[in-house]
Amino acid sequence: MSDLLLGARMAFSGGRDGWARAVLTAFGVGIGVALLLLAAAVPATLQARQARGDARYDFRLGEQLPAAANTLLVSTFDTEFRDRPVRGRILRPEGPQAPLPPGVAALPRAGEVVVSPALKKLLDSPDRDLFAPRLGHPEVIGTIGPQGLAGPHELAFYLGSDTLTIDGSHRTDVFGGGPPGEEFGPTLILLVVIIFVVLLLPIAVFLGAAVRFGGEPRERRLAALRLVGADRRMTHRIAAGEAMVGALLGIVVGGLLFAIGRQLVPLVTLWNISVYADDVRPSPPIVALIVVAVPVTAVVVSLIALRRVAIEPLGVTRRAASTRRRLWWRLIPPVIGLVLLAPLVNGVSAVGAVYTRYQVAAGAVLLLIGAVTLLPWLIDLLVRRLGGGPVAWQLAIRRLQLDSATSARLVSGIAVAVAGTIGLQMLFAGVQRQYTTETGEDTTRATSHVQLFNIPDGSAAIRQLLAVPGVTGGTGTLWAGIVRDGSSPDQASAGFLRIGDCPALAEYAELDRCVDGDVFRSLGPPDGGPSVDAFGPGTQVAVGERETPWTLPADTRTVPARASPIGWQRSEILATPGAIEAGRIGPLSVDTYLDFDRDDADTLERLRNTAAQLSRSSWVGTLSGTTQADRLTTIQRGLYIGIVVTLLLIGVSMLVGLLEQLRERRRLLAMLVAVGTRRATLAWSVFWQTVVPVLIGLTVAVGFGLALGSVLLRMVNMPISVSWPVIGMSTGLAAAAVLLVTGLGLPALWRLMRPAGLRTE
Amino acid sequence: MTSEPLLVADQLTKSFGPTTALERASVQIMAGEVVAVMGPSGSGKSTLLHCLAGIVAPDSGQVRYQGRDIGAMSDTARSALRRGEFGFVFQFGQLVPELTCLENVALPLRLNRLGRRAAERRAAEWLARLEVSEVAGKRPGEISGGQGQRVAVARALVTAPKVIFADEPTGALDSLNGERVMRLLTDAARQTGAAVVLVTHEARVAAYSDREVVVRDGRTRGMELAA
Numbered sequence: 001m002s003d004l005l006l007g008a009r010m011a012f013s014g015g016r017d018g019w020a021r022a023v024l025t026a027f028g029v030g031i032g033v034a035l036l037l038l039a040a041a042v043p044a045t046l047q048a049r050q051a052r053g054d055a056r057y058d059f060r061l062g063e064q065l066p067a068a069a070n071t072l073l074v075s076t077f078d079t080e081f082r083d084r085p086v087r088g089r090i091l092r093p094e095g096p097q098a099p100l101p102p103g104v105a106a107l108p109r110a111g112e113v114v115v116s117p118a119l120k121k122l123l124d125s126p127d128r129d130l131f132a133p134r135l136g137h138p139e140v141i142g143t144i145g146p147q148g149l150a151g152p153h154e155l156a157f158y159l160g161s162d163t164l165t166i167d168g169s170h171r172t173d174v175f176g177g178g179p180p181g182e183e184f185g186p187t188l189i190l191l192v193v194i195i196f197v198v199l200l201l202p203i204a205v206f207l208g209a210a211v212r213f214g215g216e217p218r219e220r221r222l223a224a225l226r227l228v229g230a231d232r233r234m235t236h237r238i239a240a241g242e243a244m245v246g247a248l249l250g251i252v253v254g255g256l257l258f259a260i261g262r263q264l265v266p267l268v269t270l271w272n273i274s275v276y277a278d279d280v281r282p283s284p285p286i287v288a289l290i291v292v293a294v295p296v297t298a299v300v301v302s303l304i305a306l307r308r309v310a311i312e313p314l315g316v317t318r319r320a321a322s323t324r325r326r327l328w329w330r331l332i333p334p335v336i337g338l339v340l341l342a343p344l345v346n347g348v349s350a351v352g353a354v355y356t357r358y359q360v361a362a363g364a365v366l367l368l369i370g371a372v373t374l375l376p377w378l379i380d381l382l383v384r385r386l387g388g389g390p391v392a393w394q395l396a397i398r399r400l401q402l403d404s405a406t407s408a409r410l411v412s413g414i415a416v417a418v419a420g421t422i423g424l425q426m427l428f429a430g431v432q433r434q435y436t437t438e439t440g441e442d443t444t445r446a447t448s449h450v451q452l453f454n455i456p457d458g459s460a461a462i463r464q465l466l467a468v469p470g471v472t473g474g475t476g477t478l479w480a481g482i483v484r485d486g487s488s489p490d491q492a493s494a495g496f497l498r499i500g501d502c503p504a505l506a507e508y509a510e511l512d513r514c515v516d517g518d519v520f521r522s523l524g525p526p527d528g529g530p531s532v533d534a535f536g537p538g539t540q541v542a543v544g545e546r547e548t549p550w551t552l553p554a555d556t557r558t559v560p561a562r563a564s565p566i567g568w569q570r571s572e573i574l575a576t577p578g579a580i581e582a583g584r585i586g587p588l589s590v591d592t593y594l595d596f597d598r599d600d601a602d603t604l605e606r607l608r609n610t611a612a613q614l615s616r617s618s619w620v621g622t623l624s625g626t627t628q629a630d631r632l633t634t635i636q637r638g639l640y641i642g643i644v645v646t647l648l649l650i651g652v653s654m655l656v657g658l659l660e661q662l663r664e665r666r667r668l669l670a671m672l673v674a675v676g677t678r679r680a681t682l683a684w685s686v687f688w689q690t691v692v693p694v695l696i697g698l699t700v701a702v703g704f705g706l707a708l709g710s711v712l713l714r715m716v717n718m719p720i721s722v723s724w725p726v727i728g729m730s731t732g733l734a735a736a737a738v739l740l741v742t743g744l745g746l747p748a749l750w751r752l753m754r755p756a757g758l759r760t761e
Numbered sequence: 762m763t764s765e766p767l768l769v770a771d772q773l774t775k776s777f778g779p780t781t782a783l784e785r786a787s788v789q790i791m792a793g794e795v796v797a798v799m800g801p802s803g804s805g806k807s808t809l810l811h812c813l814a815g816i817v818a819p820d821s822g823q824v825r826y827q828g829r830d831i832g833a834m835s836d837t838a839r840s841a842l843r844r845g846e847f848g849f850v851f852q853f854g855q856l857v858p859e860l861t862c863l864e865n866v867a868l869p870l871r872l873n874r875l876g877r878r879a880a881e882r883r884a885a886e887w888l889a890r891l892e893v894s895e896v897a898g899k900r901p902g903e904i905s906g907g908q909g910q911r912v913a914v915a916r917a918l919v920t921a922p923k924v925i926f927a928d929e930p931t932g933a934l935d936s937l938n939g940e941r942v943m944r945l946l947t948d949a950a951r952q953t954g955a956a957v958v959l960v961t962h963e964a965r966v967a968a969y970s971d972r973e974v975v976v977r978d979g980r981t982r983g984m985e986l987a988a
Contacts, residue, residue: 388877391868394860394864394871395857395859398857398859398860398864399859401859402858402859668857671849672857674811674814674843675844675847675868675869676840676843676844676845676869676872677840677844677872678840678872
């Protein structure tokens with residue numbers, strides 16, 4: 001115990017240097033611990049978001065409630081603002097005990113609105129005119145509290161109304177009880193498992209590197225202790241004590257970094273997801289595991305590192321300095337990984353089973369660990385063969401030849417992250433095809449589709465939409481239901497009538513010729529809605545809610561239906577304005593297809609405002625070729641966020657490692673400058689020393705990434721295909737992180753290169 | 762030996778925080794002479810050497826090399842001066858551990874843009890003159906302290922400098938090795954006409970010099986600059 005305590009004291013001995021070393025170790029370990037805590041908090045964070053989402057759920061399944069003192073009419077008024085979803089609800093209480101949505105202090109009355117803090121900020125900004133009109137410029141009477149929002153930056157509002165009716169709304173007497181979420185399929189579970197592996201493995205690798213910071217001075221100190229009588233076992237115990245104290249300090253720093261990061265979390269919104277600080281809570285058992293595992297790992301890693309050196313009273317010698325690294329044991333993890341994954345290569349339909357999940361996770365982990373174990377051997381092998389070149393190159397290569405392990409440790413974290421990302425991206429590219437559905441929308445024919453329901457003057461609405469600033473063109477039609485006169489509105493006798501000029505109707509049918517006054521029977525495919533068989537020429541029909549009588553003219557022509565710009569192709573009656581007077585029919589619904597510059601986001605917002613003013617139950621959307629399943633999009637976003645955060649933190653860890661290396665060599669650097677070495681030469685040497693292992697690491701990462709991706713694709717029965725832009729992006733991102741680290745390390749290098757560093761007294 | 766001094770330190774004062782390392786210290790070095798700067802530990806000897814070599818800038822006073830004020834030079838010019846005109850031997854930590862001894866000796870030449878082969882050829886010649894040819898392919902960690910110092914001397918001399926600054930060059934060596942290093946250093950310097958500024962606290966080492974300057978509490982004695 002006294003040896004352990006001596007080691008603990010030694011962690012801080014050595015004055016400023018000792019403290020600097022302890023702080024660097026603590027910071028390095030701290031970053032790893034903070035990341036682990038963050039990862040451990042992910043499930044609770046998602047759960048908290050889900051719980052708040054459920055708590056404000058306002059739809060009641062089953063039989064409709066009767067109006068009562070405790071009921072509330074709710075109409076969904078969701079919209080978007082600059083690609084950010086806006087959750088909107090129109091509320092009309094039917095009695096004094098109407099329920100309050102979570103986070104709302106009082107129900108808004110007509111002309112009033114309760115908004116989320118983020119929407120309040122928007123309404124107080126110069127952009128307010130691009131949003132406020134769609135709400136009708138109500139008075140903001142309060143903000144929604146955190147318990148009623150998914151995240152701090154969510155845009156949401158509750159708008160009061162005194163005109164809302166049960167038509168177009170639903171009745172509720174309580175908020176809460178969301179529907180069951182979309183189930184994760186076996187492939188998606190596979191993705192989630194691999195994402196966790198890819199994000200957590202680099203952190204573990206970096207923890208291993210961080211606990212070795214300050215290794216060389218530690219060995220010198222141990223040699224000094226041997227001189228005064230410490231035996232080998234005692235030095236090992238002292239080293240263990242020193243490593244443990246660094247790790248414990250790292251846990252404290254990690255806890256602090258996590259606490260600080262937690263407070264900063266609400267400031268960040270990534271892909272429309274924002275999180276409250278209170279939601280980021282790691283589960284206590286995992287926290288306990290981290291607190292125990294990190295110091296134990298630190299001690300084990302330190303002792304393993306000491307096996308490679310002989311600490312004698314007169315100094316330290318490295319036992320393995322001249323022996324080549326062995327390959328055989330480095331191949332074991334990836335081979336076992338492949339053996340575990342191989343049985344699943346023909347499909348993972350049973351991946352939902354716990355056993356298979358573990359098999360996939362273990363296989364992927366071992367395959368990726370292969371990148372970590374093979375990298376030092378490969379760097380050693382390649383660097384031995386390098387030589388020549390200018391002084392900077394020579395200094396870097398010789399340094400790597402003498403000690404490539406430190407660089408390999410720092411690079412292996414990045415290599416694992418990149419290998420995992422490439423593997424996952426390959427799987428995503430394959431799975432995307434499975435989960436991406438073609439919308440059938442034709443983006444060449446229109447930019448936006450606006451739909452309004454039951455408008456008193458639809459023609460005027462179309463004119464207003466076409467007149468929105470920024471809209472360059474478009475077509476609009478009015479439509480309503482029709483029933484053959486004297487029939488009950490069943491499948492055989494009910495249909496749709498669409499009214500528009502010839503260019504507008506041409507979006508719905510193949511019109512060989514068309515003049516005002518023409519009427520057409522458009523024949524769609526069998527699954528294209530109600531048939532028009534019952535509506536032959538001369539048929540009398542009742543149109544719309546008012547059942548306005550109208551007779552199909554005798555010269556009504558039958559034409560084939562055409563898929564509209566949003567991909568709908570259905571049977572309906574098409575009439576030009578000359579054939580039927582729309583004004584006498586009563587309320588009609590409106591379909592408009594509008595053109596504008598896709599990059600002009602303001603036009604879309606103005607359209608939304610105009611549409612909302614015309615009808616609360618309007619729909620404004622931009623046309624898009626494909627759509628993805630929500631779950632897949634969420635997982636992909638999760639991966640992107642995770643990879644960016646991991647790379648950033650790995651970059652910080654690398655910077656700490658680089659500073660540590662520079663600090664240990666400051667006397668040598670000062671001497672080199674004293675003899676006239678150019679600063680640029682030393683800067684280039686640091687650059688090459690970082691870049692060479694990183695290049696080798698990235699090459700290994702690409703190899704392992706492709707292997708992992710191929711295996712994963714085979715597991716979901718997808719053909720193997722490689723997305724080189726994705727590989728380029730992943731490796732480029734990692735390379736950028738390395739360059740950034742080198743750049744950030746340069747100021748420290750300049751400082752350490754001062755010749756005054758030679759001074760020892 | 763010309764009558765004009767090669768290197769002049771005039772009224773140098775240098776403090777590190779509250780500690781005054783030099784206080785109006787003056788010294789002049791003539792071309793080709795070996796000057797021992799002596800004094801007890803912490804007296805300011807090394808600081809004087811660092812100021813003379815343009816490694817550390819004095820708070821006040823002036824250092825002139827061949828009549829040029831070193832303090833007025835840019836950092837780049839000072840580096841070029843150290844690279845081309847000066848050579849250095851320190852007590853420890855001076856050889857780059859990852860380079861072989863041959864590469865260490867060739868380093869200053871390569872920094873002066875000489876090609877690798879030519880630099881290493883000349884480095885090999887100097888290793889032979891310093892009687893350490895056998896360690897050419899070894900790294901500093903694989904050779905003895907005495908051999909390391911002789912490699913360092915070879916490195917200091919390889920560029921044919923005008924001044925060699927040696928800071929306790931035998932401080933880490935036994936007396937036999939120390940004697941050998943000093944003999945090789947001073948002989949080689951005299952052959953090439955280089956001046957040597959030798960910081961030491963050992964009279965035995967100082968005996969190799971032509972004259973001595975004593976530094977005590979940051980002040981020089983024994984050879985004040987003539988007005």
